[in-house]
Amino acid sequence: MAARDPEATKARIFEAAVAEFARHGIAGARIDRIAAEAKANKQLIYAYFGNKAELFAIVLEKKMLHVAEDVPVDPDDIESWIDRVMDYHAAHPELLRLLFWEGLEYGSAELPLESARQEHYARKVAALQDAQDRGVVTEAIPAGDLLFLLTALANWTAVVPQMRRILVGEGETDRDRLRASVKEAARRLTAR
Amino acid sequence: MAARDPEATKARIFEAAVAEFARHGIAGARIDRIAAEAKANKQLIYAYFGNKAELFAIVLEKKMLHVAEDVPVDPDDIESWIDRVMDYHAAHPELLRLLFWEGLEYGSAELPLESARQEHYARKVAALQDAQDRGVVTEAIPAGDLLFLLTALANWTAVVPQMRRILVGEGETDRDRLRASVKEAARRLTAR
DNA sequence: CTCTAGCAACTAACTGGTTGGTTGGCTGGT
DNA sequence: ACCAGCCAACCAACCAGTTAGTTGCTAGAG
Numbered sequence: 503m504a505a506r507d508p509e510a511t512k513a514r515i516f517e518a519a520v521a522e523f524a525r526h527g528i529a530g531a532r533i534d535r536i537a538a539e540a541k542a543n544k545q546l547i548y549a550y551f552g553n554k555a556e557l558f559a560i561v562l563e564k565k566m567l568h569v570a571e572d573v574p575v576d577p578d579d580i581e582s583w584i585d586r587v588m589d590y591h592a593a594h595p596e597l598l599r600l601l602f603w604e605g606l607e608y609g610s611a612e613l614p615l616e617s618a619r620q621e622h623y624a625r626k627v628a629a630l631q632d633a634q635d636r637g638v639v640t641e642a643i644p645a646g647d648l649l650f651l652l653t654a655l656a657n658w659t660a661v662v663p664q665m666r667r668i669l670v671g672e673g674e675t676d677r678d679r680l681r682a683s684v685k686e687a688a689r690r691l692t693a694r
Numbered sequence: 695m696a697a698r699d700p701e702a703t704k705a706r707i708f709e710a711a712v713a714e715f716a717r718h719g720i721a722g723a724r725i726d727r728i729a730a731e732a733k734a735n736k737q738l739i740y741a742y743f744g745n746k747a748e749l750f751a752i753v754l755e756k757k758m759l760h761v762a763e764d765v766p767v768d769p770d771d772i773e774s775w776i777d778r779v780m781d782y783h784a785a786h787p788e789l790l791r792l793l794f795w796e797g798l799e800y801g802s803a804e805l806p807l808e809s810a811r812q813e814h815y816a817r818k819v820a821a822l823q824d825a826q827d828r829g830v831v832t833e834a835i836p837a838g839d840l841l842f843l844l845t846a847l848a849n850w851t852a853v854v855p856q857m858r859r860i861l862v863g864e865g866e867t868d869r870d871r872l873r874a875s876v877k878e879a880a881r882r883l884t885a886r
Numbered sequence: 887c888t889c890t891a892g893c894a895a896c897t898a899a900c901t902g903g904t905t906g907g908t909t910g911g912c913t914g915g916t
Numbered sequence: 917a918c919c920a921g922c923c924a925a926c927c928a929a930c931c932a933g934t935t936a937g938t939t940g941c942t943a944g945a946g
Contacts, residue, residue: 526721526799527719527721527722527798527799528722529718529719529721529722530719530721530722530799599798601854601857602794602798602853602854603798604856605853605854605855605856605857606719606791606794606795606798606853607718607719607722608856609855609856610855610856610858610859610864611856613856616860619856619860620860623857623860623861627861642878643875643878643879644871644875646861646862646863647861647862647871647872647875647876648875649861650850650857650858650861650862650872650875651847651850651875651876651879653850653854653857654846654847654850655843655846655847658842658843658845658846658850661794661797661853662793662794662797662845663797663801663802664796664797664802664811665793665815665842665845666802666842667802668808668811668812668815669815669819669838669839669841669842670838670839670842671838679836679839680839680842683835683836683839683840683842683843684839684843686834686835687835687843687883690882690883690885691879691882691883693882
């Protein structure tokens with residue numbers, strides 16, 4: 503390991519920020535904790551990423567890009583798409599938490615790096631719209647609404663784990679059954 | 695208005711705390727803001743409610759009591775139930791936000807009022823189960839999962855308003871269309 | 887190959903302001 | 917006179933963001 507390695511330092515700060523923001527949100531995150539976790543000086547965070555809000559925006563946007571590449575919408579096989587979405591979020595629980603923190607702390611106000619987000623969603627909606635045009639997916643629900651609701655089904659667990667525990671259970675069997683239910687629900691939402 | 699009225703003071707602090715916690719969460723909430731909003735001295739908050747965490751717990755606990763009574767499940771008319779749920783949360787947006795903050799900041803650890811919440815959910819599941827037994831609602835999805843997923847559809851907007859704004863829009867027309875989509879989705883989930 | 891000047895990477899210490907929480911005293915009703 | 921309700925002032929800890937200075941890498945002159 504080189505004594506000076508800005509790329510590695512940047513990467514350490516980034517990963518530390520992901521963990522810190524996912525755990526504590528924006529208001530609860532501590533720049534000092536990120537610096538300590540990354541074994542980097544606090545000032546480097548400001549040098550490389552601007553301020554706290556910018557750091558959060560950069561962190562979330564990069565993670566969103568990652569999910570877009572790893573789990574593209576596949577309207578021709580909704581069930582396996584749901585599987586891949588749920589697998590992804592089970593393996594990377596930070597992303598959804600970052601998204602929820604953003605939703606709760608920023609509300610519906612305009613986001614920093616907004617256009618990237620719009621593009622991200624537009625591509626997914628287009629895929630669904632195309633499937634509707636081809637008659638593979640129902641047109642009873644508009645493509646944007648449909649994506650929104652499918653996302654709700656797949657990700658609700660991460661928002662209200664307390665409710666999930668009480669209502670669904672938390673055993674291996676319960677998890678499998680819930681996943682089957684989510685897929686059945688997704689099938690019903692998209693069926694013609 | 696009496697010059698000294700501890701009950702009224704308590705109530706003002708309580709309402710201010712509801713608004714503050716709903717808006718900013720636990721870490722983001724400011725005791726000074728609550729005091730200012732309630733036109734009460736800061737010390738009174740500590741005298742009446744303990745510390746910040748206790749105040750949050752008391753606020754959430756009390757708010758949870760209201761929901762069960764106001765919006766009972768009606769499996770025989772899912773669409774109007776969805777309407778009432780969405781109307782309730784549109785009129786009282788604090789409750790869902792408090793619940794989400796609790797989930798994100800405290801995780802899925804044991805709840806202070808666990809048994810009350812279990813009972814609350816059990817009653818709703820029983821209503822759905824009964825409708826399934828009577829053949830009014832599909833049995834393809836277990837009652838607990840079904841309630842969980844219907845809740846997801848109705849409440850997702852409150853979790854990710856930024857996603858909703860970009861994906862669905864935020865005009866009056868968009869809101870009406872989304873609600874129609876949610877109801878269509880709920881109908882599809884419960885149809886035999 | 888060697889020296890050194892310049893610059894980017896990095897650091898410690900600090901600043902101005904805020905925070906949750908406390909204390910001792912004043913006030914009004916009885 | 918009594919005492920609970922109420923308040924201004926205070927405190928120690930904390931926090932995002934800044935500053936002034938140090939260290940190590942490297943390019944280019946000799």
